[in-house]
Amino acid sequence: MLPSFRLIKIFDIDIRIHASFFILPAAVSFFYARDYGYIVGVRACTLILLVFACILGHELCHSLQARRFGILVPRITLYPIGGVAGLQRIPREPKQEFAISIVGPLFNFTLALLLFFPFYYWLGRENLFSPSLDSWPKMWANVFWLNPVLGLFNLVPAFPMDGGRILRSLLARKMSYLKATLFCVNLGRIFAILFLLLGVFYKYWTLALVGLFIYLSADSEKRQAYFYDEHDSQN
Ligand SMILES: [Zn+2]
Incomplete structure (x- = not known):
């Protein structure tokens, strides 16, 4: 296992x-x-670093919302394939899980909305709508x-995507936590296989890797839900 290095501390994280x-x-x-x-x-290097700055903002939103609970x-x-906020536990209160999960994607949509007009005037219409690495303005269009x-x-x-948690939190209001988890695990597997097949077929290896990652994550989520279920029935 490779180690990880501390880069900076933000909001005590x-x-x-x-x-x-x-x-x-x-x-x-x-x-x-x-x-x-x-x-x-x-x-290309600048773009990757900016991608990770956006991912960091996304993860910070999850983290700060979790801390509120x-x-x-x-x-x-x-x-390399994304960020992971190390929450000490995943809340089993559907409203909390929903609130923590939704703020990540909301951060990205809000940032895009806020950037649209400044970027439109700064980069120009043509550059904004043709992102590439051919020039610096087109690199910013990627961002x-x-x-x-x-x-x-x-x-x-x-x-382990936010969409899986959002769906579980919505389903868990109508059915048991375990049933909701199992439904999302199976749905997730369908997406994982789809990503894997598309990735291999089009030789888009990142997508294939993400598919594999999702497939493996589904199992750990299932185990955790069974663990909680057993724990509950013992109490
Ligand atoms: Zn997220």
């Missing part, structure tokens, strides 16, 4: 970077610089578009 994280900007910059020139490599969040760790994409992607109803 340790922001950590997993060692494997460094591979991503280094590899991407190297390949872009080699194939398209040095400056494109620098733009008395849940400790000692750290947020950034991995705008990645926010609605991140927001929507996180709303996919599969664990």
Whole structure:
């Protein structure tokens, strides 16, 4: 297992970077610089760092909302495939789980809304609607578009994504927590297999990796729900 390093402390939360994280900007910059020139490599690296700044904002929103419900969040760790807020427990109160989960995607949608007009005037219409790494304004256009994409992607109803938790919290109001979890786990598996197949078919390996990650996460969520259920029936 690779270690993680403490980067900074925000709102008393340790922001950590997993060692494997460094591979991503280094590899991407190297390949872009080699194939398209040095400056494109620098733009690619800048974009990755800005992607992670947006992810960090998203995770901080989850963390601060969790703290409002008395849940400790000692750290947020950034991995190459995204960020993880280390909540000490996932609340089983559906309203709390809903509130904690929804603020992440809301952060990205709000940021996109706030950035739209400033970016429209700053970058110009043409640059804003043709994101790429061909110029700096087009690189910034990527930063705008990645926010609605991140927001929507996180709303996919599969664990460990926010959409899975949002759906469970909504279902858990009408049925037992275990039943709601099992429904979301199975739905999540369908999405995982879909992502995996699409990723392999189109050779879009990040998507395939995400599919695999979702599939494996579904199991741990299921185990946890069974554990709670047994625990409840013993009390
Ligand atoms: Zn999230």
